[in-house]
Amino acid sequence: MNGPSYRWLAVISPLGLLLVWEILSRTGVADPRFFPPPSTIIRTLADMVRSGELPFHIGVSLRRILIGFVLGSVPAVLLGLAMGLARPLRALLMPIVAAIYPIPKIAIYPLIIFYLGIGEASKVTIVALSIFFLVLLNTMAGVLGLDRAYFNIARAYGAGARSIFTTVAMPGAMPQIFTGLKLAMGFALIVIVGAELLGSDAGIGFLIWRSYQIFAIEAMYVGLLVTAMLGWLATIALDWLERLAMPWRPTN
Amino acid sequence: MNGPSYRWLAVISPLGLLLVWEILSRTGVADPRFFPPPSTIIRTLADMVRSGELPFHIGVSLRRILIGFVLGSVPAVLLGLAMGLARPLRALLMPIVAAIYPIPKIAIYPLIIFYLGIGEASKVTIVALSIFFLVLLNTMAGVLGLDRAYFNIARAYGAGARSIFTTVAMPGAMPQIFTGLKLAMGFALIVIVGAELLGSDAGIGFLIWRSYQIFAIEAMYVGLLVTAMLGWLATIALDWLERLAMPWRPTN
């Protein structure tokens, strides 16, 4: 029912916006010192790609996000599944998790650089930390939210603890795990950009902050653009991973 | 089925953790310069409450969050409902929303202080912005995810556009709106702490960063503790609001 007229709207609206911006900026209605025309931004982007500066910063940030993401989410999923299945474990750990969870992890960043210094370790750690609890809680909720019926089927057909872990808890919690991972990606991006803003020598956040500090406005917009693109890429990657991990789900 | 033995675990586990920490710190097994004993932290907290410093910073941050939250979420809900109901509006705005949504809003903070300066306005704005898209998209998804049946009921019983807005879209999307608001609160907390870390003369984030800068590690832990408490308070407040806003939902 996607009328062609609507699709048309969806294409012209962002283009239109850019065009209006370009015109306003070029005619000086919008102060080009603060709102440089998109064409200039694109030119700066091209320059920065050519000089290798931009790919370098993107690579640095991507690496931090990826490593931090894996380090944070894998243990979170395993522990989350275990906590979802085992009540004593849940009772033991939940109060601690609940206490740490609501702390915005960027607030811990000073603490982390206290202990780990300002190198890669602290950046990877802050990403991992900011993800860990979110994924843990989502995974656990996924197991807890599973219909008892699945466990009953498993047990009635002879499944032991291990089989229940792999054939019920894990696949059953998968949708919630991915909900968690997707949210986590949002948080990871904020946190890494924040951490790079606060103190770093490379990365997209650093690029934005340095451009801001030296008043290189176009480069700052380039940084924002790239951040948005990182966000899209992350979303696409996770969507793809989700389809891969859950072939049993209806596609639409 | 909450066995009393488990409840017992849930109480002792955090207390036990604090006790172990205290002992390790006092005996010097853990470096007390980095891990001051909890009792010292509590004492610092009490001092800072008594001196009025802590209430002041909490007040500043709370105010920023509250104002930003309202400024961000009210238009987001209204626009989200409208976009959920009206396809042309959705087609027009979605590409723009989708482009801006994945940018971690903290990355825009330098841009915001360019335009709005470093006062309260920029802090409130960054909170509002970091909330707006999240709430907007959740609200819209809430309307779109509503079973057609509700709209059919409304139309079969004579509801016009206005009645559909108020008696179907709004209450129907309410659960998703609150999902969005709760997520948004998490993001708002990160963003305000981040913004206060980056540049401010008051607020919890500032307190943490300054404590870090002057090596006042106890005060830094106090800042973290307070941040966690802000997080809890926000969660409790939103849960309460949610129950209030949706009296029709089963309580459990």
Add this chain to the structure above:
Amino acid sequence: MIATAPPRVAPITVRGVGKVYPARRGSFVALHDVSFSVAPGEFCAIIGPSGCGKTTLLHILAGLFPASTGTVEIPPQEPGRLVTALIFQGISTLPWLTVLQNTEYGLRHMRVSPAERRTRAVEQLRRVGLDRFVDAFPHQLSEGMRQRVSIARALATDPDVLLMDEPFANLDEQNRLLLQDELLRLWQENRQTVLFVTHSLDEAIRLSDRVLVMTSAPGRIKAEVPVRLARPREFRSVRQDPEYGALSAKLWEALRDEVLRARQT
């Protein structure tokens, strides 16, 4: 025993109705050349395999969307009254409105004062035995009670025609039997024209004066089976009537192939 009211003057005539939905590839024909009519005050059941277009047909009759081809004659809506009231399959109430608000929902959009609205809604709730639950929310009721609310909502607007789309489909059979009793009682007090969609042979036979059997998609009327059992239709007497067994066998014969065919796709 309640006296049977005289029938209201509200016939339905459907002529050559077809409905085509846009589909992923091309289009999907849900209904094709459906024609039938229902006499004023008649209780007419429609039975057909899943996906044959029953809901589509009822939604066209209720005016939710137009037919692709053909014409429909049904009494037009009047201000202050909903001449044609639709009772839905599955989700039948708005979960965020109380039982009373749900019952008033039709009246709210008409020129009816709040006071009268309430009076009329409460009266109907009393008829379906739910006046104690005026301020309850749907989730606090059982599925059967929710369906009674949706019946009360329909009756509150004082309709001449009731379009019922598998109202009891989500109930277990036992509660279904009890609700059938209640529906028959209510109908006999007012004698609206009823078009009642169901999957159940037994329900169709128990309730209606006539059963229309539809083919699998695209839906057409395949057969028309009059049900001449005496009213009121008490469970025991219906079941022990030899006509009953014959009717259900006959209907199943007409349906079986269609169901098997619908299953294939």
Add this chain to the structure above:
Amino acid sequence: MIATAPPRVAPITVRGVGKVYPARRGSFVALHDVSFSVAPGEFCAIIGPSGCGKTTLLHILAGLFPASTGTVEIPPQEPGRLVTALIFQGISTLPWLTVLQNTEYGLRHMRVSPAERRTRAVEQLRRVGLDRFVDAFPHQLSEGMRQRVSIARALATDPDVLLMDEPFANLDEQNRLLLQDELLRLWQENRQTVLFVTHSLDEAIRLSDRVLVMTSAPGRIKAEVPVRLARPREFRSVRQDPEYGALSAKLWEALRDEVLRARQT
């Protein structure tokens, strides 16, 4: 017509079984002093109002949890075979496993080689007519097909006792009638002992040799009604048997009060 197999030697005896659940305030008695027995190869139906403890009873028999009081005698599990197989109400398959994996699921936990697992599963899928859907996921099937998968899964373990918990409850009546045909055919080939829980009078009568009627909670056996209709039970012949109307009237009489009582709470 398929010859009826000789019955297997697997009786069930239930003596004074009770079940108490912990509840918000104190405890909730779901079953109270339930006693009955099922002969080897007998098809026994249990019917009772919603919430009367039917599922609880079956889960006790399947060994998912113990009874609070009383004893249960049922053939014990053997390695390589699931002597007692349970077929579930509602959700019956694991949505993340393919049809084949679901069917193999019981065998996977037994000492059965992967190759044999597959052979046996495919064979059962052929019996229920789903061998074309071996690699499909449950969401790609209709509800009725999913129930057939769960029947295949049970049969793959070659059980002596089938415990069936409203397996057809989520189907529309027409598909239900078709599945009843299939179940009867499968059962007549193997003659397992079957305990079949249902809400439907018609289903109980159509399928079983005997119907146990339960009271509303706490559930007890209220009545026992033997069904002496001839087998095989073809729809038309069953419906036109005068015994059928009498049986259904009788069962409804026994049930009606219980359903009304269950509704109150």
Add this chain to the structure above:
Amino acid sequence: AVGQPQATVRVVHVPVLIFAPLYVAMERGYFAKQGIEIELVTTPGGVSSFAVLAGGRAEVVVGGLGAALFNAAARDLDFKVVGPVHMERPPVSTPLVISKKAWDSGEIRSVRDLRGKRVSTNVLGSATEYWVQSALLKGGLTIDDVQLVAVNFPEVPAALANGAIAAGLLGEPLATLAEDQGQIVRLSEDFVNGVQVTALYYSGEFMRAQPKLAVGFMVAWLQASRDLFNDGYKRDDVAAIVERYTRVPAPVVKRARPPFHEPNGQMNFNDFKRLQEFFKRRGQLTYEKPLEPKQYIDTSYVRAALRILGPFKPSR
């Protein structure tokens, strides 16, 4: 004179030791005497100051010199550099430091030993980057011989301890604090001599609309700078004022290497030229053709103030 109507002037600052003249002038009533009431605006880092000035949200900025100054000037933002805040001369108040451990082990004993290692400055693209270059040049290295990273001053001791950096610039009084705690050793503190690194900026609007206040501000500023000449920081009342605004304990303030505040408001145009060239080479400027100092410096306020105050005589 006292009692005349006070006009509010908004001053953007960062609460650090080197901006002491601002706090001293406030506390000693020099601003009040000029009919000025100060409203302090705290910034994240000095840099957004240009947007603040241009946007008319403040009249005065006390801040550092950096690439941003030149980029903003090149974009015709409406402001001017009107006077100095402090200069660095040996021993500098922002030394290059290394960890005590590295010193004791003999791993690093001179600037030369830093080749290929990570060295930090507080803000990239600020004047401090130029100092790193100066310090390295003294040891026979250039900035390209090390890995330059940005580490905020407060993080430097921890970063050194963790080996994240081998050396870093560390501003006073943090250097003294860290030295007290046995964390650091000063590796080099004589690498610049008389280079201006922080400046006073006026917004164009302020200069045009309130020229008298603009001169008055400069008068008060120079008065306070003169108070801080020589051992000014060692005085109890000054240390107390600095403690009040920066929260650095007064005893530490007294022991820290004091920054030098040019008492006659002299600025060396060559310093600016050299900085501009330096940033150009570092690729941090967004324009091609070098700016003339006149385009962003206006010394008329210093001259006007000196006419009122007379030249500084180091009598006390």
